[in-house]
Each structure stands twice: as C-alpha cells, then as structure tokens.
Amino acid sequence: MASNRYYDSGEQRAARVRDLFDTIASRYDLINDLQSFGLHRHWKRRLLQLAEARPGQRALDLCCGTGDVTRALAQRGVETVGLDFSQPMLAVANARTKARSLGAAIQFLRGDAQQIPFPDNRFDLVTISYGLRNLADWQLGLREMQRVTRPGGRILVLDFGKPDNAIWRGIYFAYLRRFVPILGRIFCGDADTHGYILESLLHYAAQKGVAAKMEELGLTRVRVVNLTGGIMSINYGEKPL
Numbered sequence: 327m328a329s330n331r332y333y334d335s336g337e338q339r340a341a342r343v344r345d346l347f348d349t350i351a352s353r354y355d356l357i358n359d360l361q362s363f364g365l366h367r368h369w370k371r372r373l374l375q376l377a378e379a380r381p382g383q384r385a386l387d388l389c390c391g392t393g394d395v396t397r398a399l400a401q402r403g404v405e406t407v408g409l410d411f412s413q414p415m416l417a418v419a420n421a422r423t424k425a426r427s428l429g430a431a432i433q434f435l436r437g438d439a440q441q442i443p444f445p446d447n448r449f450d451l452v453t454i455s456y457g458l459r460n461l462a463d464w465q466l467g468l469r470e471m472q473r474v475t476r477p478g479g480r481i482l483v484l485d486f487g488k489p490d491n492a493i494w495r496g497i498y499f500a501y502l503r504r505f506v507p508i509l510g511r512i513f514c515g516d517a518d519t520h521g522y523i524l525e526s527l528l529h530y531a532a533q534k535g536v537a538a539k540m541e542e543l544g545l546t547r548v549r550v551v552n553l554t555g556g557i558m559s560i561n562y563g564e565k566p567l
Contacts, residue, residue, distance in 0.1 A: 389457020393419030
C-alpha cells in the first residue's frame with residue numbers, strides 16, 4: 327500500500343503532490359492509459375459532452391496537466407486558459423499544443439487553483455479533471471471555481487469517486503492499493519507515484535460531498551454523473567443568473 331507521506335497536512339500534501347507531478351510529467355499520459363486501461367480518455371470525452379462548449383465562449387481548465395482537455399475545448403472554438411501548478415506539466419502541454427491546429431486561442435498559465443488569477447464572473451465554463459482531490463483545500467478550490475464563473479456558466483469536476491456498491495468499491499480500492507503502485511515502481515521507480523491515489527481518495531469527499539458543496543455555494547442544476555459504476559464521477563453545476 328502507498329505510504330501516507332502525502333498527508334502530513336494540506337499544504338505539505340499539495341507541495342509533495344506538485345513534486346510528484348513535476349517528476350512524472352513526461353510519462354503522465356502513459357501512466358494514465360495503463361492504470362485506466364485507456365478509459366480516462368472516454369471519461370474526459372463525457373466531460374466535454376456535458377460541458378456543451380460553444381464557439382465564442384471562454385473556458386478555464388484548472389489543474390490542466392498536459393492539456394488534453396484544454397486543447398479539446400479550444401478545438402471547439404472556445405477561448406481557453408489552462409492553469410496548473412506544475413511547470414514541467416505546462417511545458418509538455420505547450421509543446422503538444424504548438425504541434426496542433428486549434429480552433430480558438432489557448433493559453434497556459436502556472437498558478438494555484440485555490441487562488442485563481444482572474445476576476446469574478448470571467449468564464450462561461452470552468453472544468454477540473456483529477457485536480458480537486460489534490461488541492462490542500464478542495465472546498466476553497468470549488469469556491470474559486472464558482473467565483474470566476476459568470477452567471478449562467480457551468481462548472482464541471484471530473485475525479486475519482488467512491489462507488490455506492492460495497493463489493494464494487496472493495497474491488498476498486500483493492501486495485502488502487504495493489505496494482506497502481508506497481509505501475510509507479512515500474513515506470514517511475516517509486517511505488518508512491520500514482521500509488522498515492524487511494525490515500526488521496528480516502529481523504530476526499532468524492533462525488534456526494536462535492537455535490538453537497540455545490541448546492542451550498544448556490545449552484546443550480548447540480549447533478550452527479552457516475553462513470554464505470556461510480557469509480558469515476560463528474561459533478562455538474564451552474565451559476566445562477
């Protein structure tokens with residue numbers, strides 16, 4: 327099982343997670359493909375379907391990593407900003423973006439999703455994939471997402487979930503506990519690389535907690551879309567007019 331070294335405190339955890347992503351940036355997508363059997367691409371496509379991005383809109387993709395969701399939004403004609411705290415991740419994102427023809431402007435920025443460097447009511451669409459769970463304070467991150475979303479805009483959170491079915495949850499947690507650390511050891515020489523996911527999930531409110539916080543923040547049309555039996559989920563909400 328992965329160690330608890332990412333859970334000394336919220337700030338220490340965030341710093342260590344950042345160091346982890348800095349280390350694995352060049353192999354991040356490969357590891358995601360291996361550990362999810364390629365399903366993470368399907369889950370992100372579902373996120374994009376729910377986002378209903380339209381040409382001329384503005385989008386912010388938080389914890390953008392190597393920029394796959396950011397680029398997909400731009401390809402739909404959306405003016406898009408990808409924000410991440412890992413400079414090596416952003417370097418990969420920029421390199422891959424330069425090699426492609428996109429339908430709208432795209433910009434990558436280094437920054438903290440808990441202190442988004444944009445004014446209130448800026449974006450029509452704010453997304454975050456596999457990042458909310460890693461913040462020192464996920465509730466603060468969600469409040470920031472709500473702040474920068476314009477009235478009528480949409481907020482979507484894709485992340486690991488906690489299945490309601492106890493048997494499926496047990497199988498899923500056993501997979502995260504036993505198999506995923508092996509990938510970290512093979513490809514990064516460190517079992518904690520991606521093996522930290524189970525620990526992070528155990529400390530995370532998951533889909534039901536995020537939905538409750540969205541409602542507390544006053545978002546409307548709040549819903550949870552469970553994927554693959556709830557091992558992944560998308561939280562959706564809209565900022566009222």
